[in-house]
Amino acid sequence: MALTVFGSWACSSHQGSGPAEVGAHLPLPARDITEAPPGPATAVFAGGCFWCTEAVFRQVKGVSAVLPGYAGGAADTANYEAVCTGTTGHAESIQITYDPHQVTYGHLLRIFFATHDPTQKDRQGPDTGTQYRSAVFYASLEQKEVAQAYIAQLTAAKVFPEPIVTTVEPLKAFYPAEPYHRDYADKHPNQPYIEMYALPKAEKVRHKFPDEVK
Numbered sequence: 515m516a517l518t519v520f521g522s523w524a525c526s527s528h529q530g531s532g533p534a535e536v537g538a539h540l541p542l543p544a545r546d547i548t549e550a551p552p553g554p555a556t557a558v559f560a561g562g563c564f565w566c567t568e569a570v571f572r573q574v575k576g577v578s579a580v581l582p583g584y585a586g587g588a589a590d591t592a593n594y595e596a597v598c599t600g601t602t603g604h605a606e607s608i609q610i611t612y613d614p615h616q617v618t619y620g621h622l623l624r625i626f627f628a629t630h631d632p633t634q635k636d637r638q639g640p641d642t643g644t645q646y647r648s649a650v651f652y653a654s655l656e657q658k659e660v661a662q663a664y665i666a667q668l669t670a671a672k673v674f675p676e677p678i679v680t681t682v683e684p685l686k687a688f689y690p691a692e693p694y695h696r697d698y699a700d701k702h703p704n705q706p707y708i709e710m711y712a713l714p715k716a717e718k719v720r721h722k723f724p725d726e727v728k
Contacts, residue, residue: 540628540673545663546620547656554578555614557622558585558651558685560605561630562638566712567608569699570629570719573727576616581609582691582698585651585683592689600643607651609688619657621726623650623664628722629715633676639711651685658682 561567564582571580584592587604591597597604610622630638632648652658661682669678699712720727 540624541667541671543618543620543624543660543664544667545660546618547614547660548618550614554611555619556653557610557612557619557657558607558653558688559610559622559626560585560607560647560649560651561626561632562606562641562646562648563711564606564608564691564695565698565708566715567606567626567630568697569708569712569716570625571608571610571622572697572700573716573719574612574617574622574625574723575726575728576613577610578613579609579611581611581688582695583607583609584689584691585685585687586649589687589689594692594695597645598643600645602645604645604689605647605649606645606691607649607688609690617726620660620664623661625719625723625726626650627664627668627680629718632678632680633674635679648680650680650682651688652682653685658684 559567568580568582571577584597584602584604585607587597587602591602592604596602597606612622630648634648636642636644636647638646638648650657650661652661665678665680665682668674699708699716702708703713
């Protein structure tokens, strides 16, 4: 790849992470990965409840799969019960499989930062704990540099009223979540948590990025 520079709630703390209203207008990334070999690519982001982030990215053009899971910790604690303690080092994350010739890594980052509050440390809304931290898990040097550059770009533009606390961490492993977490918002659209938090985030993407949704 090449870099281009352009001019039922099981977890007691899992109470809700509503869509952020800060950072209403995010610029396109000035730096992106624009050349990629044939075949799919993956990105791993953490932005609070993975039910919500999965619902956001499932509807993006060029995305073929979104898998909820855990990143940042060890294999023996990569389960929902353990991660909910906030002591495992894991973050609730999603692994996005996408066609880099249809949607770039930088564009995925833009949607990521537009649909959660990256100024909240170890929380999203009332969801608290390190497992709800804002994080980008990079699988390559290019992903790391693009993520760091976009955070710097957003900071310089003063898009958010508070400092961005999103961490940029190496992806050592991604552990898929238990099967009942998959497609959770689609399967439980009438659950109060989904109605209050996940569905508004999904709608926000359709409203803010109409040309980038399926």
